[in-house]
Amino acid sequence: MxxxxxxxxxxxxxxxxxxxxxxxxxxxxxxxxxxxxxxxxxxxxxxxxxxxxxxxxxxxxxxxxxxxxxxxxxGVPFRPGAREMLRGLRDAGIRTGLVTMSLRRMAEDIVDLIGFDAFDVIVGGDDVERPKPFPDPYLRAAELLGVDIADTIALEDSRTGLQAAVASQAVAIGVPHLVDLDGVGADAIWDTFEGRTVDDLFAEFGRARSCRAGAAS
CATH class of the missing domain: 1.10.150.240 (Putative phosphatase; domain 2)
Incomplete structure (x- = not known):
């Protein structure tokens, strides 16, 4: 978040x-x-x-x-293109979870201001025993969504968060903000969400899954 x-x-x-x-x-x-x-x-x-x-x-x-x-x-300062990406995911029928180290009550306050039903589940920092960089928050979100973590995409701006996403085995996309994300193991790095669409997420997911399949063979 x-x-x-x-x-x-x-x-x-x-x-x-x-x-x-x-x-x-x-x-x-x-x-x-x-x-x-x-x-x-x-x-x-x-x-x-x-x-x-x-x-x-x-x-x-x-x-x-x-x-x-x-x-x-x-007010809530949304990152460029982030709200639009969420809207596109919902319009495409993609299930979404918010995984944040902020307290759940803070996350719920912000989600209420998005303007539409953006998330199926929220995992806050007070919902797990081990925080990021452990994979637990992402694994918990996948469990709540009823999906295999390998079939998900995690979007992160911090090194700690990206480490958690990578460790969980989600397809991890870094969108750096205040800190550099090089060398953490992201499947892809985007400069911004602005101008990106759900199709771009699908493309990154497909590339990452193909790379992993090739590495395992």
């Missing part, structure tokens, strides 16, 4: 910075980039190390609320 579907990563970074500075600490853009795509509890532990004197769950709740308030104030 964050960074792939919507450009909320700057909201999270601002919330992290404000929280750390309220405890007298400092937080750089480079440090914030290292948390992109991480599970929230893992990120909270890093913030504790930066001086935030709160429990990990308290930090997650505080950051989530700060970002929710920002979304209510400034």
């Amino acid at each position: 964050d960074g792939t579907l919507v450009n909320t990563e700057p909201y999270w970074m601002d919330a992290e910075t404000d929280l750390i500075e309220s405890f007298g600490g400092t937080w750089s853009h480079e440090q914030a980039l290292e948390l992109v795509g991480n599970g929230l509890i893992d990120s909270a532990i890093v913030l504790q190390g930066a001086g935030v004197r709160m429990g990990a769950v308290e930090i997650v709740d505080e950051l989530t609320e700060r970002v929710r308030v920002r979304l209510q104030k400034d």
Whole structure:
């Protein structure tokens, strides 16, 4: 969700910075980039190390609320072409799942603002024990959708998320936003969703499956 579907990563970074500075600490853009795509509890532990004197769950709740308030104030900034891609998938009858490390309540808030029934299932960061980069969130989504993970496409903007997608055995397409995705093992890298269609997804899926079949033979 964050960074792939919507450009909320700057909201999270601002919330992290404000929280750390309220405890007298400092937080750089480079440090914030290292948390992109991480599970929230893992990120909270890093913030504790930066001086935030709160429990990990308290930090997650505080950051989530700060970002929710920002979304209510400034609106949901969709990534170019992402909403249109979702619409195309729904029009084509393709089942979809949202796999995010944000809390489920945050994901539901954003999904409600898309304007149409975009997802069949949502897997939030609080729905699995092991977060990305473990494959568990994607495997859980495939289970809920009732499909083989090998018959799915995962779209990711972060290295951590892409690692999870690759480990799950989904066909993994990286759409980089704030961090470089080279060398993570994506089946394809797209600069943007803009101008892309469901046919492009089908083509990437077919190429990836052919490559895997060839490698196995």
